[in-house]
Amino acid sequence: MGEMRYLKAVNQALKDAMRDDSTVFLIGEDIGAAGGSFKATRDLLDIYGPERVYDAPIAEAAITGIAVGAALTNMRPVAEIMFMDFITLSMDMLVNQAAKARSMFGGQGSVPMVLRTPHGGGLNAGPQHSQCLEAWLAHVPGLKVVCPSNPAEAYSLLRAAIDDPDPVIVVENKALYAMKGEVPETPERVEIGKARIARPGEDATVVAYGAAVGLAEAAADVMAAEGVEVEVIDLRSIQPWDEACVLESLSRTHNLVVVHEAVEAFGVGAEIAARMVDIGFDELDGPIIRVGAPFAPSPFGKTLEEAYRPNADRIVTALRRTLA
Amino acid sequence: MAMKLKERADLYRMMLLIRRSEERLQKLFADGMIPGFLHLSIGQEAVPAGVSSALTEDDTVSSNHRGHGHTLAKGVDLNGFFAEILGKATGLCKGRGGSMHVADLAKGMLGANGIVAAGLPITTGSALAHKMQAKGNIAVVYFGDGALAEGVLHECLNIAKLWSLPILFVCENNGWSEFSPTERQLATSLDKLGKAFGITYKEVDGNIVDEVAGAAGKLITGMRKAASPAILECRTTRVRGHFEGDRQDYRDSDELAGLDARDPIRLAGETLREAGLTDEALAEIAADVEAQIEAATEAAVAAPLPEAGDILADVYTRAEV
Ligand SMILES: Cc1ncc(C[n+]2csc(CCOP(=O)(O)OP(=O)(O)O)c2C)c(N)n1
Numbered sequence: 001m002g003e004m005r006y007l008k009a010v011n012q013a014l015k016d017a018m019r020d021d022s023t024v025f026l027i028g029e030d031i032g033a034a035g036g037s038f039k040a041t042r043d044l045l046d047i048y049g050p051e052r053v054y055d056a057p058i059a060e061a062a063i064t065g066i067a068v069g070a071a072l073t074n075m076r077p078v079a080e081i082m083f084m085d086f087i088t089l090s091m092d093m094l095v096n097q098a099a100k101a102r103s104m105f106g107g108q109g110s111v112p113m114v115l116r117t118p119h120g121g122g123l124n125a126g127p128q129h130s131q132c133l134e135a136w137l138a139h140v141p142g143l144k145v146v147c148p149s150n151p152a153e154a155y156s157l158l159r160a161a162i163d164d165p166d167p168v169i170v171v172e173n174k175a176l177y178a179m180k181g182e183v184p185e186t187p188e189r190v191e192i193g194k195a196r197i198a199r200p201g202e203d204a205t206v207v208a209y210g211a212a213v214g215l216a217e218a219a220a221d222v223m224a225a226e227g228v229e230v231e232v233i234d235l236r237s238i239q240p241w242d243e244a245c246v247l248e249s250l251s252r253t254h255n256l257v258v259v260h261e262a263v264e265a266f267g268v269g270a271e272i273a274a275r276m277v278d279i280g281f282d283e284l285d286g287p288i289i290r291v292g293a294p295f296a297p298s299p300f301g302k303t304l305e306e307a308y309r310p311n312a313d314r315i316v317t318a319l320r321r322t323l324a
Numbered sequence: 325m326a327m328k329l330k331e332r333a334d335l336y337r338m339m340l341l342i343r344r345s346e347e348r349l350q351k352l353f354a355d356g357m358i359p360g361f362l363h364l365s366i367g368q369e370a371v372p373a374g375v376s377s378a379l380t381e382d383d384t385v386s387s388n389h390r391g392h393g394h395t396l397a398k399g400v401d402l403n404g405f406f407a408e409i410l411g412k413a414t415g416l417c418k419g420r421g422g423s424m425h426v427a428d429l430a431k432g433m434l435g436a437n438g439i440v441a442a443g444l445p446i447t448t449g450s451a452l453a454h455k456m457q458a459k460g461n462i463a464v465v466y467f468g469d470g471a472l473a474e475g476v477l478h479e480c481l482n483i484a485k486l487w488s489l490p491i492l493f494v495c496e497n498n499g500w501s502e503f504s505p506t507e508r509q510l511a512t513s514l515d516k517l518g519k520a521f522g523i524t525y526k527e528v529d530g531n532i533v534d535e536v537a538g539a540a541g542k543l544i545t546g547m548r549k550a551a552s553p554a555i556l557e558c559r560t561t562r563v564r565g566h567f568e569g570d571r572q573d574y575r576d577s578d579e580l581a582g583l584d585a586r587d588p589i590r591l592a593g594e595t596l597r598e599a600g601l602t603d604e605a606l607a608e609i610a611a612d613v614e615a616q617i618e619a620a621t622e623a624a625v626a627a628p629l630p631e632a633g634d635i636l637a638d639v640y641t642r643a644e645v
């Protein structure tokens with residue numbers, strides 16, 4: 001499909017999924033006539049009409065619950081929550097309903113819904129429009145959570161999410177929306193739960209997802225100049241996450257750093273570190289180090305936000321520490 | 325709209341099936357055969373019996389914590405129902421849901437629910453699906469007066485009206501939410517909410533099954549023709565405690581003493597006799613219902629418990645993730 005921006009890849013995935021399956025429909029705030037707050041759904045109302053693209057009132061619990069109920073009634077809804085911070089209002093429908101319906105009803109049915117939502121800072125959007133809350137969702141049995149790192153991944157993972165029979169949260173990073181990248185003519189159908197080696201290396205492994213993948217690659221460049229080859233794993237999917245891929249990499253590099261933009265404490269990195277200590281202890285030559293946001297709300301001001309968000313320097317520091 | 329005697333007898337039969345099933349559950353609970361919480365709908369049977377008489381298998385319903393009646397009236401298998409509430413492997417949900425989560429998706433029963441008002445958005449979504457599929461199917465959500473204070477109710481009334489969704493909001497107003505009377509919970513009333521949102525509202529005596537069936541039938545026929553929401557508020561009576569084990573010290577004795585005169589089954593039996601149904605016919609219905617419940621109970625009691633090793637089954641649809 002050529003080079004396109006991340007945002008366009010999301011838009012293209014929605015468009016193609018709606019073309020391929022008439023049960024796919026969109027629901028969210030300002031997604032129709034306005035094309036979405038970030039324009040991810042641009043033109044889709046014109047192409048598919050108001051019967052497939054629902055401009056919803058500001059009612060996140062209802063939007064999410066409507067997706068659950070429609071999914072239980074043979075549809076494939078794709079809901080948009082404008083900022084991930086607003087997912088607090090969707091939580092009952094995600095945690096108590098979507099996640100549990102299949103198991104709680106003894107496997108009678110599935111809930112093939114997708115919820116797209118942007119996370120992350122960099123726009124000085126402040127404490128209620130910048131959070132990365134994906135670990136909350138990854139903690140809930142029954143939900144799947146993916147977080148694409150570039151345009152090709154954004155296309156493939158969204159298509160995979162829409163195809164998936166279970167509820168999938170697709171977390172997009174706002175700061176990546178403008179990122180350009182090649183999307184293959186016929187993108188491969190990816191499997192949710194499989195990671196990708198973004199850059200091979202044999203001296204240390206950095207596991208990342210979303211925007212942190214780019215930071216890890218930048219850190220790997222710095223280390224390469226010093227003769228240290230860093231392997232970067234793009235997790236792609238946070239729940240389920242590719243334990244086998246991380247363990248295999250660790251067993252070659254023997255050093256591990258995990259990076260995410262989300263708050264470090266009780267996060268995805270904590271889970272990965274704990275699992276690797278459990279099943280990969282003998283492979284470790286140094287401490288597993290997490291790089292994430294400090295334990296504070298995401299701040300507004302430029303200097304504060306810059307200091308708050310993980311960057312390549314901090315990953316380099318972490319790599320030096322684990323390799324020391 | 326006069327119903328035939330046969331149809332009215334069927335409503336009576338459904339109410340009796342719900343009543344006798346719950347009385348049996350009450351006994352099984354007292355005997356320690358039912359784990360967890362049990363919320364009985366004794367006194368409220370006319371609502372689901374009446375509403376369901378206007379539904380087909382392709383219509384969808386969802387329910388709340390007091391959902392046995394809604395479930396049975398939607399036509400779910402009685403054996404699977406009893407087995408589920410006893411937590412058995414043969415239950416409708418393989419013993420993973422229990423009383424508060426009985427569902428039968430193939431029968432259009434989208435689930436009881438342990439979260440007050442949670443059925444509202446789910447059913448609104450089901451109604452949206454029905455509208456998109458354009459087969460004339462509709463969705464019904466049952467909820468209590470307690471749900472009127474929850475935010476999602478207001479979100480859903482708004483969206484159902486904005487988008488003309490074929491959803492019937494059935495409020496079972498029994499005057500209580502847990503241990504608190506409705507007047508301490510709600511500053512307005514459902515008829516006023518209906519007016520505010522411009523949604524057709526109808527109030528009925530929820531203990532007179534013919535009234536419920538008549539009103540529901542009319543509203544549902546209308547929404548099948550032209551998709552639109554409606555509210556049916558049913559004034560009804562909760563006879564038992566909030567859950568089994570609740571001694572209801574907070575209710576006054578006059579209220580409790582008056583419940584018998586309002587018993588929907590007794591009221592229906594009286595009018596059916598006046599309309600010409602014989603005592604033998606009524607006794608035959610009762611015997612039939614008893615036999616079904618006896619068989620379902622026996623099967624459920626004898627059924628195996630779920631295997632502890634099955635904990636991970638059905639968390640996701642595809643086994644290998
Ligand atoms: C979100 C939520 N809050 C509180 C409860 C606890 N709770 C269970 S039933 C109930 C009262 C509901 O009253 P109503 O809706 O009138 O139904 P009724 O029990 O009268 O049938 C409450 C507060 C709950 N299950 N879910």
Ligand SMILES: [Mg+2]
Pocket residue numbers: 468469470496497498499500501502
């Ligand atoms: Mg009540």
